[in-house]
Amino acid sequence: MNRIAATAIAASLAFAAPARADDIADAIAAAKDAYASGDADATKRSLDLASQLLAQKAADGLARLLPEPPAGWTAEPAETEGSGMAGLFGGGLVVKRTYASGDARATIQLLANSPLLTQMIPLFSNPQLLGAMGKVFSLKGRSAVTTSEGEIQIVAGQTLVTIEGSASAEQKRALAEGLDLKALERFGK
Template sequence: MRLGIIALAVFSLVSAARADDVSDAISEASKAYSAGDLSAAKQSLDLAGQLVAQKQADALAQLLPEPPSGWTAQPVDTSSGVAGFLGGGLIIKRAYERGEKTVELQLMANSPILGSMAPLFSNVQMLGGMGKVFRQKGRVAVLTNDGEIQLVAGKTFVTLTGSGADADKRAILDLVDLDAIEAFGK
């Protein structure tokens, strides 16, 4: 028993001394760069970037709300992770269900595509052409003609879609901490 406790203590010290995967990848990149191996340096830096993005996606996922009363929620989907096809950024999703109704909440954060969308959300007249404009916790949002709710919170594009009624989407949106999501991108 005493040997097991000692072994556990040594293992804990060794684990704590070991750097995390991101630090390891950066260190490997530095060593490769110093050795003149630019391909290996780039590969290690790309890995470090991907690992940081995964950590960001996991942190953003923590901001998705639990389901409202009477609803269930699927686990958060961070598999979209880095939205490379959109020039970078993160995409995470969570589906909420009540009977046959579904509402999917999606957050797209830190994407260059948001730069082109932000002006749209600051021009209420243009936004009105997309559907019904409303305020959500001090932010301009739109219920599109296709039944989606969209809004921008800082550097994050928030979208709610699905077969749920508009009121269902609004109820889930009410649970979203938009201040925390806005602070995420800073």
């Protein structure tokens, strides 16, 4: 009897909650239908929607690479920006998270897959050029810099990491140590 009741409950739950549709696939299908019917405006709107949804999904994936707060620190939820920062950063994905410990605050920002990085990667691969930006140091085998404004910057693959805020240089460096640079390098590949 219990097995029959459990089966009936499971079946009713399966029918009560319809499967969630894939919004990206739906937008692409709508674009395809609009294109087939000759509606260029609807095709573009649907493709723009699919593009924005893809960017948001990618930004959410990038946000998961932000480190957890170290002992004694708290962190706000990550903020993500799909492609809305295109004007400021030339496209790409931006995620950031603010950390706090007492009066000290620091924000880690990740900028990924931006054309801006194409210009910055050579800078980070040459410590002498990087030295013009500030004090160079090694972070997990990669060249990093503390700028004259007190920001820490490092490039990992196609991702620029910036750590800024009122936290001390040592506190920012401790936050930087929490980054999984190998995962950041693999992001988007």
